[in-house]
Amino acid sequence: xxxxxxxxxxxxxxxxxxxxxxxxxxxxxxxxxxxxxxxxxxxxxxxxxxxxxxxxxxxxxxxxxxxxxxxxxxxxxxxxxxxxxxxxxxxxxxxxxxxxxxxxxxxxxxxxxxxxxxxxxxxxxxxxxxxxxxxxxxxxxxxxxxxxxxxxxxxxxxxxxxxxxxxxxxxxxxxxxxxxxxxxxxxxxxxxxxxxxxxxxxxxxxxxxxxxxxxxxxxxxxxxxxxxxxxxxxxxxxxxxxxxxxxxxxxxxxxxxxxxxxxxxxxxxxxxxxxxxxxxxxxxxxxxxxxxxxxxxxxxxxxxxxxxxxxxxxxxxxxxxxxxxxxxxxx
Amino acid sequence: xxxxxxxxxxxxxxxxxxxxxxxxxxxxxxxxxxxxxxxxxxxxxxxxxxxxxxxxxxxxxxxxxxxxxxxxxxxxxxxxxxxxxxxxxxxxxxxxxxxxxxxxxxxxxxxxxxxxxxxxxxxxxxxxxxxxxx
Numbered sequence: 001x002x003x004x005x006x007x008x009x010x011x012x013x014x015x016x017x018x019x020x021x022x023x024x025x026x027x028x029x030x031x032x033x034x035x036x037x038x039x040x041x042x043x044x045x046x047x048x049x050x051x052x053x054x055x056x057x058x059x060x061x062x063x064x065x066x067x068x069x070x071x072x073x074x075x076x077x078x079x080x081x082x083x084x085x086x087x088x089x090x091x092x093x094x095x096x097x098x099x100x101x102x103x104x105x106x107x108x109x110x111x112x113x114x115x116x117x118x119x120x121x122x123x124x125x126x127x128x129x130x131x132x133x134x135x136x137x138x139x140x141x142x143x144x145x146x147x148x149x150x151x152x153x154x155x156x157x158x159x160x161x162x163x164x165x166x167x168x169x170x171x172x173x174x175x176x177x178x179x180x181x182x183x184x185x186x187x188x189x190x191x192x193x194x195x196x197x198x199x200x201x202x203x204x205x206x207x208x209x210x211x212x213x214x215x216x217x218x219x220x221x222x223x224x225x226x227x228x229x230x231x232x233x234x235x236x237x238x239x240x241x242x243x244x245x246x247x248x249x250x251x252x253x254x255x256x257x258x259x260x261x262x263x264x265x266x267x268x269x270x271x272x273x274x275x276x277x278x279x280x281x282x283x284x285x286x287x288x289x290x291x292x293x294x295x296x297x298x299x300x301x302x303x304x305x306x307x308x309x310x311x312x313x314x315x316x317x318x319x320x321x322x323x324x325x326x327x328x329x330x331x
Numbered sequence: 332x333x334x335x336x337x338x339x340x341x342x343x344x345x346x347x348x349x350x351x352x353x354x355x356x357x358x359x360x361x362x363x364x365x366x367x368x369x370x371x372x373x374x375x376x377x378x379x380x381x382x383x384x385x386x387x388x389x390x391x392x393x394x395x396x397x398x399x400x401x402x403x404x405x406x407x408x409x410x411x412x413x414x415x416x417x418x419x420x421x422x423x424x425x426x427x428x429x430x431x432x433x434x435x436x437x438x439x440x441x442x443x444x445x446x447x448x449x450x451x452x453x454x455x456x457x458x459x460x461x462x463x464x465x
Contacts, residue, residue, distance in 0.1 A: 011352045011353060011354060032354070050413070052380060053387075053413065116347045116349075118381055119377075120411075122412060122416050144352070146349060163416065164420075165415075167419065232379065232383055234376075235375070235377075235379045236380070239373060242370065247354045248332060248354060248355070253332060253353070253354035254354050256354070256362065260362050275362075283332060293371070293375050293376060
């Protein structure tokens with residue numbers, strides 16, 4: 001069976017899945033809208049957690065949070081389930097497909113056969129839509145891919161029951177109750193306020209303070225862990241910021257696109273100005289990535305370059321602090 | 332980022348003929364999406380990460396040959412895992428997995444335990460006890 005489902009490519013998987021599911025249900029909600037209302041933008045250094053043998057840094061909210069907040073704020077109900085038994089997980093998926101209901105799934109990337117080998121790491125917060133089944137093959141709409149694809153039932157079971165940090169445990173989700181119209185205006189304001197609160201949080205590892213925290217770490221790493229590891233850590237930061245899924249500039253461009261769209265919905269020209277501002281900050285993140293890549297490319301033993309990129313991050317942190325203070329007042 | 336400035340560098344995406352979506356502003360200052368074949372700063376970061384894994388695998392191999400660790404550590408690195416990830420796939424405590432890295436302990440492992448490892452690494456028990464020579 002195959003559900004009539006239209007695939008749209010997106011930058012980020014979770015926003016993309018939500019946006020595609022909403023479009024399927026007749027609501028034209030863009031990816032930036034989902035991201036903004038769900039308060040996806042964040043910066044957080046996660047202490048004590050190592051990913052690929054480097055410190056864990058995230059530029060986005062926890063997996064699942066974006067959809068949860070989005071649903072609550074626009075007034076839709078969602079159902080989400082996790083499973084212990086792969087058999088039950090499969091039965092529930094099949095029942096939904098039979099009922100003509102495409103569903104979102106959280107999966108691990110490591111065994112995702114259609115990804116290039118180089119991208120297959122133990123990362124468990126990827127999302128995709130299943131929109132049909134033919135014999136033992138599931139029809140997959142993975143929002144970061146250009147086209148739809150397929151996975152066999154064995155392959156799908158493997159990625160649904162990947163292990164490690166944020167293990168998906170067969171996580172399945174879909175909207176259940178949809179209102180006649182979405183409450184976009186109030187949802188946008190709530191989304192923006194929440195993001196401002198997160199980015200200005202008085203916690204040393206979160207938001208603007210988190211960016212400064214990392215900048216300080218970068219200054220210290222060459223001495224405390226050596227140049228080789230520092231380069232590895234820097235590379236990891238750039239990958240988290242720029243790899244497939246962020247839309248560029250550590251989600252800053254998607255957020256700017258959201259502000260621009262929100263300016264229209266709320267008829268608030270100030271948000272449009274702030275969108276331009278955010279784009280500039282996104283460009284600075286890109287510059288940081290370029291300069292950091294020069295450091296880890298050359299692998300030179302000089303340590304002065306690290307202070308330069310740390311300065312860049314501090315500058316970005318100061319700009320964002322001002323930015324989110326202004327944004328908070330603008331809505 | 333301006334739409335015209337979207338990087339179209341060669342990257343690891345080429346092998347699967349795939350482009351990613353990025354957000355950028357057009358000439359009128361409106362946000363739009365466009366495709367990018369890749370960007371060198373992150374391609375370097377990715378290839379460094381892959382080299383790092385290669386190095387870890389080679390080191391683990393050497394340690395196995397020197398009798399300092401069991402083949403399990405080699406297979407763990409080969410699958411880009413760390414002890415935490417491996418332990419959660421096995422459903423064992425991390426200290427137990429670490430213990431199995433000792434060659435003397437590894438030799439006396441029960442078939443049942445070996446089978447668990449073999450399933451995670453998708454190899455036979457015979458392969459598990461030997462690391463490939465190249």
